[in-house]
Amino acid sequence: xxxxxxxxxxxxxxxxxxxxxxxxxxxxxxxxxxxxxxxxxxxxxxxxxxxxxxxxxxxxxxxxxxxxxxxxxxxxxxxxxxxxxxxxxxxxxxxxxxxxxxxxxxxxxxxxxxxxxxxxxxxxxxxxxxxxxxxxxxxxxxxxxxxxxxxxxxxxxxxxxxxxxxxxxxxxxxxxxxxxxxxxxxxxxxxxxxxxxxxxxxxxxxxxxxxxxxxxxxxxxxxxxxxxxxxxxxxxxxxxxxxxxxxxxxxxxxxxxxxxxxxxxxxxxxxxxxxxxxxxxxxxxxxxxxxxxxxxxxxxxxxxxxxxxxxxxxxxxxxxxxxxxxxxxxxxxxxxxxxxxxxxxxxxxxxxxxxxxxxxxxxxxxxxxxxxxxxxxxxxxxxxxxxxxxxxxxxxxxxxxxxxxxxxxxxxxxxxxxxxxxxxxxxxxxxxxxxxxxxxxxxxxxxxxxxxxxxxxxxxxxxxxxxxxxxxxxx
Amino acid sequence: xxxxxxxxxxxxxxxxxxxxxxxxxxxxxxxxxxxxxxxxxxxxxxxxxxxxxxxxxxxxxxxxxxxxxxxxxxxxxxxxxxxxxxxxxxxxxxxxxxxx
Numbered sequence: 001x002x003x004x005x006x007x008x009x010x011x012x013x014x015x016x017x018x019x020x021x022x023x024x025x026x027x028x029x030x031x032x033x034x035x036x037x038x039x040x041x042x043x044x045x046x047x048x049x050x051x052x053x054x055x056x057x058x059x060x061x062x063x064x065x066x067x068x069x070x071x072x073x074x075x076x077x078x079x080x081x082x083x084x085x086x087x088x089x090x091x092x093x094x095x096x097x098x099x100x101x102x103x104x105x106x107x108x109x110x111x112x113x114x115x116x117x118x119x120x121x122x123x124x125x126x127x128x129x130x131x132x133x134x135x136x137x138x139x140x141x142x143x144x145x146x147x148x149x150x151x152x153x154x155x156x157x158x159x160x161x162x163x164x165x166x167x168x169x170x171x172x173x174x175x176x177x178x179x180x181x182x183x184x185x186x187x188x189x190x191x192x193x194x195x196x197x198x199x200x201x202x203x204x205x206x207x208x209x210x211x212x213x214x215x216x217x218x219x220x221x222x223x224x225x226x227x228x229x230x231x232x233x234x235x236x237x238x239x240x241x242x243x244x245x246x247x248x249x250x251x252x253x254x255x256x257x258x259x260x261x262x263x264x265x266x267x268x269x270x271x272x273x274x275x276x277x278x279x280x281x282x283x284x285x286x287x288x289x290x291x292x293x294x295x296x297x298x299x300x301x302x303x304x305x306x307x308x309x310x311x312x313x314x315x316x317x318x319x320x321x322x323x324x325x326x327x328x329x330x331x332x333x334x335x336x337x338x339x340x341x342x343x344x345x346x347x348x349x350x351x352x353x354x355x356x357x358x359x360x361x362x363x364x365x366x367x368x369x370x371x372x373x374x375x376x377x378x379x380x381x382x383x384x385x386x387x388x389x390x391x392x393x394x395x396x397x398x399x400x401x402x403x404x405x406x407x408x409x410x411x412x413x414x415x416x417x418x419x420x421x422x423x424x425x426x427x428x429x430x431x432x433x434x435x436x437x438x439x440x441x442x443x444x445x446x447x448x449x450x451x452x453x454x455x456x457x458x459x460x461x462x463x464x465x466x467x468x469x470x471x472x473x474x475x
Numbered sequence: 476x477x478x479x480x481x482x483x484x485x486x487x488x489x490x491x492x493x494x495x496x497x498x499x500x501x502x503x504x505x506x507x508x509x510x511x512x513x514x515x516x517x518x519x520x521x522x523x524x525x526x527x528x529x530x531x532x533x534x535x536x537x538x539x540x541x542x543x544x545x546x547x548x549x550x551x552x553x554x555x556x557x558x559x560x561x562x563x564x565x566x567x568x569x570x571x572x573x574x575x
Contacts, residue, residue: 128532178520180533181524
């Protein structure tokens with residue numbers, strides 16, 4: 001019996017390449033003196049190599065390792081997204097950590113290890129690989145959230161993330177066990193064929209409900225969102241940038257694959273549950289966002305609200321909704337990375353300079369930076385011509401197509417709330433006098449990354465077909 | 476032979492004990508132990524299903540769960556220790572500097 005063939009290895013080459021480079025980086029970290037810089041360059045090379053592999057496998061449309069992993073198309077698309085996000089967050093992290101004097105090689109290794117988990121999530125064709133991907137990603141995130149070993153806020157954020165993350169894993173796993181028990185398989189491709197028989201079994205539906213809880217935690221949907229504000233605030237800013245973009249995108253990519261199974265049956269009950277989750281995430285995320293004074297915390301609540309918008313696409317149970325989610329994840333990743341990049345540049349040691357007040361008068365002191373931040377805020381609000389608008393349009397359109405018009409109206413109403421706190425940043429930057437006149441030093445690497453993000457959201461906002469054409473072969 | 480339902484009920488009972496422990500207990504280490512209890516309750520279900528379906532997938536998943544639980548224990552205890560070094564407590568009610 002053949003266990004695996006060379007084509008399996010080629011198909012999973014992005015994961016293998018990144019794993020190899022992360023081990024090399026870990027070794028280099030142990031063997032080379034003052035290794036942080038060396039490890040940084042190894043990580044960049046490793047990520048670029050993995051991007052190359054993912055692009056090479058894009059045109060394949062297969063599965064690898066006895067239907068455990070998807071190859072090509074969807075998996076490659078998301079692999080490139082996660083790797084680009086990882087690369088950008090490394091570029092934001094390096095100057096930031098040097099300034100904070102916490103510049104160690106382990107950081108880059110951990111980023112790569114969590115990216116391996118993301119790649120597995122995006123490629124999961126089986127609930128086992130989805131579970132493993134979530135864990136590989138999360139265990140690295142727990143450590144990254146607590147990266148400032150000596151700081152209590154970072155410790156606290158890591159502990160909360162760890163306890164609630166592990167708790168949600170228990171639910172996810174119980175769901176997988178129940179689905180396995182009722183269908184006799186954990187493979188999503190085979191569950192589809194078993195589903196009509198298992199459909200009437202309440203145990204089976206409870207299984208999907210438990211999986212929904214598990215994924216709900218990871219994508220930060222209400223009512224499973226309690227950890228988000230604390231973790232995002234306490235973790236180092238580049239880690240927050242990475243978690244809120246890459247982590248969310250990875251959880252959603254597996255969520256979409258897993259839930260395409262029950263959703264393909266147009267199960268009304270499950271659609272309604274997802275729709276209620278979407279509505280409550282949009283409402284509470286935006287509602288609590290209004291009262292925040294700390295920008296990192298504001299973006300945490302905004303991230304809950306954005307999870308709600310994406311769940312609208314999932315609730316619609318159409319391929320239009322899935323495409324909307326995919327596009328939204330790309331636009332959200334670029335927008336949020338850019339916004340967090342700017343926050344990381346302006347932040348001072350010990351988490352100072354994070355409130356709205358500290359952004360007062362930024363337009364006079366650094367007009368370019370203020371303009372970029374305004375672009376990201378407009379994109380998060382969903383104002384054309386930025387990518388955030390196109391993403392929202394497709395998500396709400398998918399809801400209308402599936403007779404969930406109430407959800408689309410609700411989404412538009414709640415995003416009106418969000419205008420207040422996003423535009424508040426712009427108002428502070430442009431219409432308030434500066435209280436702080438210290439000179440702002442901009443690290444070149446971070447600034448370049450932020451500009452690339454801004455170009456990305458403009459490009460995808462004006463030419464969304466760039467992404468949608470790629471998606472034609474995926475869904 | 477013991478019927479499948481007995482295993483499933485025991486597993487559901489253990490899982491509920493774990494969830495209750497996480498919600499009620501305030502010591503971070505006890506909370507963590509309760510989470511481990513949840514994972515092992517799931518393992519019991521998986522093995523029972525695997526045995527009754529005559530299929531090895533469930534047993535294979537149990538090995539993965541055990542490996543993941545070990546990795547989580549290593550990371551989780553390290554996080555608890557680094558917190559204890561800074562604050563001399565593992566009571567999660569006292570760990571509350573991040574608030575809205």
